Each structure stands twice: as structure tokens, then as C-alpha cells.
Amino acid sequence: MTIFWHRRDLRTHDNAGLYRALRNETDVLPIFIFDKNILDRLENKADARVEFLQNEVSRLANEYREAGGAMRVFYGKPLQIWKKLLEEYPEIEAVYTNEDYEQYAKDRDFKVAKLVEGRGGRFRAYKDHVIFAGDEIQKKAGGPYTVFTPYMRTWRAKLDERISTMVNDEGKELKVSFYLKPYPNRKYFNALAPTSKFGKKELVVPSLQDMGFEPGNIDIPPTEVSRELIKNYDETRDIPGIEGTSRLGIHYRHGTVSIREKCLRAMKLNDTYVNELIWRDFYSQILQHFPHVENGPFREKYDAIPWINDEDHFQAWCAGKTGVPIVDAGMRELNETGYMHNRVRMIVASYLTKHLLTTWQWGEAYFAEKLLDFELASNNGGWQWAAGCGTDAQPYFRVFNPESQQKKFDPEFKYIKEWVPEYGTADYPEPLVEHKFGRERAIATYKEALNGN
Ligand SMILES: Cc1cc2nc3c(=O)[nH]c(=O)nc-3n(C[C@H](O)[C@H](O)[C@H](O)COP(=O)(O)OP(=O)(O)OC[C@H]3O[C@@H](n4cnc5c(N)ncnc54)[C@H](O)[C@@H]3O)c2cc1C
Incomplete structure (x- = not known):
């Protein structure tokens, strides 16, 4: 057997x-x-x-x-x-x-x-x-890439190195990268152990209740995404107020869709989408080569940053009550749906680690608890990027201005009004930390800590 x-x-x-x-x-x-x-x-x-x-x-x-x-x-x-x-x-x-x-x-x-x-x-x-695992994409001189763009170029070149033929559903012969060729499993189902070999009881799937859980009220996005969405992805992906991204994260994470199949389809429709799948491989190989990132910064000198870690500020951030509308909208979207738009993930992560000077590890853990699409490698990579301590990270002196981000990506307050209905009324609080003060304090704190190391 x-x-x-x-x-x-x-x-x-x-x-x-x-x-x-x-x-x-x-x-x-x-x-x-x-x-x-x-x-x-x-x-x-x-x-x-x-x-x-x-x-x-x-x-x-x-x-x-x-x-x-x-x-x-x-x-x-x-x-x-x-x-x-x-x-x-x-x-x-x-x-x-x-x-x-x-x-x-x-x-x-x-x-x-x-x-x-x-x-x-x-x-x-x-x-x-993944499409390519740890050692498959290496620098010319050997060793892993820690910067995305050259990694992406080598990744794409490797995909083109081996081309093979496949027959599609309509019986047409197609040339595809060997690395994306689908495995025709169903053809070999006769190798499965038959049900007749087992008792009925042995084939029961444990219920949620058997495991001490109960149903939640969160919808799971579908596994199929329209052609139009992927086709327009480069233009719609940064706007949180519209359905402009695939929401396939949870399916990639648990393999309820095939990464090869989705990548092959995206290659015909939108290159920017393929790039995002390459980011996924990139962070996966970072975790494989640098396992210390799971427990600390990729750039170890960032350990010296004296985080304020104010519990009340952190709780306000978690609850979407910072008084910064784009941050609050994102956190409320996360709390209610288990999802947060990528642009907004970057903004809330920047606000927590820069304006509130709270360790990225608290934010990382909160996301891990809440995100339907939680994936250790990408979550860790995203948080370390925002805090400036990761591979190919946002430099510490670049601090997102939440208001400019909102003006650029949610100019009509569509996203904000959806999640923060009291915005613009007397019920909405003042910001915990104003942008100018928060930015200057973050830069000064990071600079001092990093110069001393
Ligand atoms: C602080 C922070 C935390 C994050 N945590 C996670 C996480 O736990 N799990 C996760 O899958 N992604 C994470 N991301 C990356 C990205 O935000 C999500 O993959 C994306 O928002 C998921 O939505 P989508 O499926 O609609 O993505 P789409 O925009 O439709 O992208 C398609 C797929 O590409 C991959 N992808 C897209 N962007 C990235 C990226 N920057 N890094 C790695 N893979 C990417 C994902 O698998 C995604 O499902 C994080 C980003 C940040 C800034």
C-alpha cells in the first residue's frame, strides 16, 4: 500500500x-x-x-x-x-x-x-x-537572491529554458514551459485504494464540532476569477474600493487551486499578475534560505530599534480606531472579512511600525490570526518590507503619508466610507499620531538605532 x-x-x-x-x-x-x-x-x-x-x-x-x-x-x-x-x-x-x-x-x-x-x-x-523552490533560482555566482528584480528576471528566464508541448481541453497542441505543465492525475485514478477495503467508520471525515470548532460567518472567495479581472489587473490592483484583485490568496495557500494553472493563464492575460506570483515564490525562497526571519529581522541590526510598543495604541490599531481613516478602514475590513487589500496592508503596516513605533512582529502576529490568506513567508516578507528590516525593503526614511495614499488610491473615499461610516462626523476620533510628528519621530528613532550599529 x-x-x-x-x-x-x-x-x-x-x-x-x-x-x-x-x-x-x-x-x-x-x-x-x-x-x-x-x-x-x-x-x-x-x-x-x-x-x-x-x-x-x-x-x-x-x-x-x-x-x-x-x-x-x-x-x-x-x-x-x-x-x-x-x-x-x-x-x-x-x-x-x-x-x-x-x-x-x-x-x-x-x-x-x-x-x-x-x-x-x-x-x-x-x-x-511554488513554481520555483529554494535552490532553483540562484545568482550567477551561486547563492540565493535577496533583491526582487534580478530574482524575477532569472525566474522568468528559467521558465523559458524548458519548453514542452501539452494538449489543451479542446485537443489543441500548445507549447508551454515544462515548469507549468499540468499533471493529468485523473487518468491514473485506477491506482487508488478502493473504498471496499475500508469500513464505513474509517472513511468518516471529522466534523468541525469533533475538533472543538464551530462555523464562522465569513465568505470564502471563489476559485475562479474572470478573464476581465486578470486582464485589467495592472490598472485595478491598487484601488481598494473596487474588486480589482483576484482574492485567490487562501486558495494558493491551501492548494485548492493549482499555482501552475493560474500562472499559465495569467501569462496570457497580464504580466503584472505574474509578477505578484513571483513575489510569492521570492518570499518563499527567502524563508527557505534565511529561516531566522521567522523570529527576527532579516537585517539583524534592526533588532536595535527601541520600539515604543504602547499597548493602547496597538489595541486601537487592531480595532480600526486610530483616527487615520485609510488605516481604520483596512483594519475593519480585515476584522470583518478576513481580507485586506494589498495597498492597504502596506499602509497599515507602515503606520504601525513607523508612526506608532510598534514592532512589526505584533502586526505580523495579528495578521496571522486574522488573514484568511495567511502565509508565513509572504506575511513575514510584507511586514519586514514595511518596517524596513527585510530583503529589498522600503528604506526606513520612506514613511507612507496615509493622507497622500488615500488621495491617490481612494480619492472619492469609496473604500473609507464602506468601512468607516462615521468618518467625517463628530464621532470619529483625532489621529493617535499626526503624520508630520510620527514621520519625524520614526526617522530620528530608526536613524539613531541603526547608526549605533
Ligand atoms: C504587511 C503585509 C502582509 C501580507 N501578508 C500576506 C499573507 O499572509 N499571505 C499572502 O498570501 N500575502 C500576503 N501579503 C501580500 C499581498 O498583500 C496578498 O498576497 C494579497 O493582498 C492577496 O490578495 P489577492 O489574492 O487578491 O492578491 P492579488 O493581487 O490578486 O495577487 C495574486 C496572488 O499573488 C500573490 N501575491 C500578491 N502580492 C504579493 C506579495 N506582495 N507578496 C507575496 N505574494 C503576493 C498572492 O498569492 C496573491 O493571492 C502581505 C502583504 C503585506 C504588505
């Missing part, structure tokens, strides 16, 4: 690891583990991301069932589940999965691989979550 372990790849189509398992092996049993180590840390028991996962895993199990295949879903600590699984099925010869580059996941996989190999089995992991 072979196990295919789904994690951040909750789909059966164009799935690299699943394809290898189905092609190379027989009797392939897909599994998923709701990880208690992660779920126990979530304070909000109506966390929309858990509901999303539970729905998607149930959908996946149904999809397999309809094709005659079984899927087993567990709730617990991965290592303990694996120990039980290997005892229950001593005939397991191989485990296939897709790579996960976060440190927690790497440590977990290392331990599971040792368990499997200790019993004479094989553990195989494949690239699926």
Missing part, C-alpha cells in the same frame, strides 16, 4: 506528488491530518480557515469516493497519527507528499520520514506549492 499525504495541496487535479504516487504505485490511499498542534493554538473557535479546510477536505474525500477511491482523514498530532497508521497498515511501502517549506513542517516531515524509512518504507516529497 502507498499513502499520499495531502497538506497544502487540497485538490486532485494538477497535483505533483499525487501524480507521482498514482503513476508509480498501486493501492494509493490519500490521507489528511487535521493537526492538533496547529488547531490548539487558534483562540477563535469560529476560525473561518478551519471551516474552510473542513469543507475542502470533505469535498476532496467525496471526489475520491465518486471515483471509487477511499480517503482517510484524521484529527490529532501528526507523529502520533503516523505511528498508529504504520501499525494499522504494516504493508505501507511508500509515502508520497508535496514539499512544505515552513520550519515546523520541515521538522515534522523529517520525523515522519524517519519513522517510515525505519520500517523499510520510502518517503518522497515533490515541489507543488
Whole structure:
């Protein structure tokens, strides 16, 4: 028997690891583990991301069932589940999965691989979550890029290095980069372990309630995005008051869409969108090469900044009550929908780390708790960029002026009025920190701390 372990790849189509398992092996049993180590840390028991996962895993199990295949879903600590699984099925010869580059996941996989190999089995992991992983894009002289533009150029050149042919849905032959070629998994579904091998009870998917969670009231964006939206993306992406971005973040994060498929489509429609997907790979490889960023600044001298870390200011920022309308609109959008527009993420992050001189790590943790599309590498990269301490970061002396940003990107107050209805009335507070004062204080504080190091 072979196990295919789904994690951040909750789909059966164009799935690299699943394809290898189905092609190379027989009797392939897909599994998923709701990880208690992660779920126990979530304070909000109506966390929309858990509901999303539970729905998607149930959908996946149904999809397999309809094709005659079984899927087993567990709730617990991965290592303990694996120990039980290997005892229950001593005939397991191989485990296939897709790579996960976060440190927690790497440590977990290392331990599971040792368990499997200790019993004479094989553990195989494949690239699926990104187009190019860590070592695939290197500087000419070797080593990882830490600046985006040259990384992006090499990324694009590598994509063109290997061209292969594929047949599209209409039976037409197309030339595509080998790296974007889809995996035709469905063709090999006959390698799935049949449902008849398992008892009914074994095939039950744990419910939200079984895991101590309940449904939230947050809508999940669809997996399909109109052609028009991607086509106009470069013109609409910076305007928070309109639906000008794809909102696919949560789907990229959990693999409910294929990154290759979306990239291939975007290449025909809008190059700026492709660039954003390259940013995603860029931050992923930063996390792979510089794991210290998870716990501190990429540029270590930024550790010297004497953050004020005023708890009341931080709470006002979280609640969208800073008295700065574009910041408050963004934070309220996040609190109510689990989403915040990218332009506004940059503005609120700048306001927190510069005007309020609050550590980026508090903001990063708040986003991690609230964002539907939370992705450690991109969130960390975005926060370090805003605070000036990351790779290719905004220099510390460039401090966003929230008012100029609003004039440029929300000139008619459409976005602000949607989220801050009391703006312009006596109920709306004065800013916690005025722009001129905040800007000068931030520059002086950063300058002094960095010059001393
Ligand atoms: C402070 C801060 C925190 C952020 N936290 C996250 C996070 O936790 N998860 C996350 O996916 N993105 C994060 N981003 C990047 C970006 O804001 C989101 O990817 C984007 O807003 C998601 O909306 P969308 O799906 O409509 O994106 P679109 O504009 O439609 O872009 C398409 C996809 O490209 C990728 N992408 C776009 N911009 C970036 C970027 N700057 N860096 C990396 N990938 C990008 C995402 O996967 C996104 O879904 C953060 C940015 C900042 C400034």
C-alpha cells in the first residue's frame, strides 16, 4: 500500500506528488491530518480557515469516493497519527507528499520520514506549492537572491529554458514551459485504494464540532476569477474600493487551486499578475534560505530599534480606531472579512511600525490570526518590507503619508466610507499620531538605532 499525504495541496487535479504516487504505485490511499498542534493554538473557535479546510477536505474525500477511491482523514498530532497508521497498515511501502517549506513542517516531515524509512518504507516529497523552490533560482555566482528584480528576471528566464508541448481541453497542441505543465492525475485514478477495503467508520471525515470548532460567518472567495479581472489587473490592483484583485490568496495557500494553472493563464492575460506570483515564490525562497526571519529581522541590526510598543495604541490599531481613516478602514475590513487589500496592508503596516513605533512582529502576529490568506513567508516578507528590516525593503526614511495614499488610491473615499461610516462626523476620533510628528519621530528613532550599529 502507498499513502499520499495531502497538506497544502487540497485538490486532485494538477497535483505533483499525487501524480507521482498514482503513476508509480498501486493501492494509493490519500490521507489528511487535521493537526492538533496547529488547531490548539487558534483562540477563535469560529476560525473561518478551519471551516474552510473542513469543507475542502470533505469535498476532496467525496471526489475520491465518486471515483471509487477511499480517503482517510484524521484529527490529532501528526507523529502520533503516523505511528498508529504504520501499525494499522504494516504493508505501507511508500509515502508520497508535496514539499512544505515552513520550519515546523520541515521538522515534522523529517520525523515522519524517519519513522517510515525505519520500517523499510520510502518517503518522497515533490515541489507543488511554488513554481520555483529554494535552490532553483540562484545568482550567477551561486547563492540565493535577496533583491526582487534580478530574482524575477532569472525566474522568468528559467521558465523559458524548458519548453514542452501539452494538449489543451479542446485537443489543441500548445507549447508551454515544462515548469507549468499540468499533471493529468485523473487518468491514473485506477491506482487508488478502493473504498471496499475500508469500513464505513474509517472513511468518516471529522466534523468541525469533533475538533472543538464551530462555523464562522465569513465568505470564502471563489476559485475562479474572470478573464476581465486578470486582464485589467495592472490598472485595478491598487484601488481598494473596487474588486480589482483576484482574492485567490487562501486558495494558493491551501492548494485548492493549482499555482501552475493560474500562472499559465495569467501569462496570457497580464504580466503584472505574474509578477505578484513571483513575489510569492521570492518570499518563499527567502524563508527557505534565511529561516531566522521567522523570529527576527532579516537585517539583524534592526533588532536595535527601541520600539515604543504602547499597548493602547496597538489595541486601537487592531480595532480600526486610530483616527487615520485609510488605516481604520483596512483594519475593519480585515476584522470583518478576513481580507485586506494589498495597498492597504502596506499602509497599515507602515503606520504601525513607523508612526506608532510598534514592532512589526505584533502586526505580523495579528495578521496571522486574522488573514484568511495567511502565509508565513509572504506575511513575514510584507511586514519586514514595511518596517524596513527585510530583503529589498522600503528604506526606513520612506514613511507612507496615509493622507497622500488615500488621495491617490481612494480619492472619492469609496473604500473609507464602506468601512468607516462615521468618518467625517463628530464621532470619529483625532489621529493617535499626526503624520508630520510620527514621520519625524520614526526617522530620528530608526536613524539613531541603526547608526549605533
Ligand atoms: C504587511 C503585509 C502582509 C501580507 N501578508 C500576506 C499573507 O499572509 N499571505 C499572502 O498570501 N500575502 C500576503 N501579503 C501580500 C499581498 O498583500 C496578498 O498576497 C494579497 O493582498 C492577496 O490578495 P489577492 O489574492 O487578491 O492578491 P492579488 O493581487 O490578486 O495577487 C495574486 C496572488 O499573488 C500573490 N501575491 C500578491 N502580492 C504579493 C506579495 N506582495 N507578496 C507575496 N505574494 C503576493 C498572492 O498569492 C496573491 O493571492 C502581505 C502583504 C503585506 C504588505
